[in-house]
Amino acid sequence: MSESVVIGAVIIARHGDRQEFYQDPDTYAVTSTEITPLGEAQEWQLGNLLRSIYLNATSPSYIMDIAPYTSTFDGTQVEVYADNSGTDEVIMDSCAAAVQGMWQATTAENITLANGTTITSPLGGYQYVPINAVDPDTDLSLEGTTDCTAFSQRTESFYNSSMFAEKAKESAAFLDELSPYVGGRSVELSNMWNIYDYMNVQSVHNATYTLPAAYLEQAFTLASWHEYNVFSDSSFTGVGNIAFQTMLPGVLSSFQRIANSSDPLKLSYYEVSYKPFMSLFNMTGVNNAGVPAALVDYASSIVLEVRQSESSTEPLIRFQFKNGSADANFTRYSMSFSGWNGASGADVPLSTFLTAFEPAAINTTLQWCNVCGQTTERGCATALAAADYANGSGARHQKITPVGAGFLGAGLTAAVFLMALGVLLLLGVLTLGAGRFRRRRSVAAAEKRDTKLRGDELELHSEANSLAQAQV
Structure with missing residues (x-):
């Protein structure tokens, strides 16, 4: 296969180092935490590396026609998304640090005024890269597991499986030895992620915290086994x-847009937790x-990476991965899935990738609700009600009779008048005298309130009549 060129990329990144937090082993509901300066530095370094690979016009993996780092950020070519869970700002802050590394301050970020003065953006030409904050309450794409009943049930089934029981028996002695090192956390295998997270955070940030040799590595191995089987x-x-699966619609759409030469998109960036990686x-x-x-x-x-090769009539997808700061560079890996065994080469034709992954994509809230067996949370009550209506329940309502239509017409007329009146009030053409009424109430005797209210009503009618006369 002849060498290909990069025409676009979809980047998925995990957040940086943070303080400890707790995840419910059954539902994976989380507590709040905070990013650390170390985490911010890790993300900036990742962004800087991505900049050198994909935004450097002299790099062999430079994205064709994207604005190089020697120019300024072009918002038509890039879309950035970050999980904004509302529990904390770790992922959003990580994303901000990463894009700072990719699109660094430059004196090219300036403007020359009519009087000839050149003004450079603050902080030496800081580039303000827009980040789309993905709220999981209204957008499922970056947090597909939250409130997913079927996912929680599957997790419980995993905990009740013979495989889990065997692993729990095998690791029982080691887990018992961890009790002094986990800050009072349960040392059950089902709680393994929280055990490892506590140990890892303490090892990084607490100088007085010490562990026996290989304990952290063993805990990591067990936590990885646990999480990989869950996710x-x-x-x-x-x-x-x-x-x-909930990220797939955005990823696949980005591939198709990048492949479309009339679409300016060149790069999509997603900042997420560790879960979608698995x-x-x-x-x-x-x-x-x-x-x-x-x-x-x-x-x-x-x-x-979305690549174009002279030997292929369509774009190709290449998988690159870098495991945090431990890896200096990205490594290319071959993919294998239904319709692609990996033996034909590392790069997958776009059509092959789409054929395999489109059926697995969860494209709508309604689809997610049905897959998860959720009926109320995350917009499911509304989505299911709308689907029920669209599927014919609305047709079961009685038709409006001519008499009913007459009442409806009268009601609509009244409604239109009231809406028009509301607009006039909003614009200040009419006034209810509310301000004056409140001031008078503060000094008037209680027994005179009815009289004053009637006076305000008269003011409204008088102003309305004056307006009507002016329009005649």
Whole structure:
């Protein structure tokens, strides 16, 4: 295969280092936490590396026709999204640091005024890169597992499985030894993520915290086993993969837009938690090519490059991965999934990728509600009610009779008058005298309130009559 060129990229990155927090082992509901300066530095360094690879016009992986880093940020070519859970700002802050690394301050960010004065943006030409904050209450794409009943049920089934029981028995002695080192947390295997997270955060940030040799590594291995089994699935479209399934519509749309030469989009960037990584690894089959079935480090990143080769009539997708600060550079891995066994080469034709992954994508809130068995949370009550109406329940309502239509017409006339009156009040053409009424109430005797109210009503009628006469 001849060498290809990069025409676009979809980047998925994990947030940077943070303080400890707790996840419910059953529902994965989380508590609040904060990013650290270390986490901000990790994300900036990731952004700087991505800048050198994809925004550097002299790099072999430079994205064709994207504004190079020697110029200024072009918002028509880039879309940035970050999970904004509302619990904390770790992911949003991480994203801000990463895009600062990619689009750094430049004196080219300036304007010359009519009087000849040149003004450079603050902080030496800081570039303000827009970040789309994805609120999980209104957008499911970056948090597919939250409030997903079927996902929680699958997690419970995993905890009740013979595989889990065997692993719990195998690790029982080690878990018992961890009691003095986990800050009072339960040392049950089901709580393994919280155990490891506490140990890891303390090891990084608490100089007085010490662990026996290899304890942190063993805890990481168990936590990785635990999380990978929760956030993956033996079925390609299984709910265990939902953390990436809800991201798929955006990812696939980005591929198609990048492949469309009339669309200016060149790069889509997503800042997320560790969970979609595991589902993505599982679905793309890169674990078979050497990507560990394990937790990814802070500031890890996947780049799905969209490439064009002279030997291919369509764009190709290439998988690149960097596991946090431990890896200096990105490594290319072959994907394997239904319709693509990985033996034909590392780069997958776009049509092959779309054919395999489009059926697994969760495209709408209604689809998510049905997959998850959710009826109330995250907009499901509204989505299901709308679907029920669209499917014919609305047709079961009685038709409006001529008499009813007459009443409806009269009601609409009254409603239109009231709306017009409201607009006039809003614009100040009419006034209810509310301000004057409140002032008079503060000094008037209680027994005179009715009289004053009638006076205000007379003011309204008088002003309305004056307006009507003026319009005649």
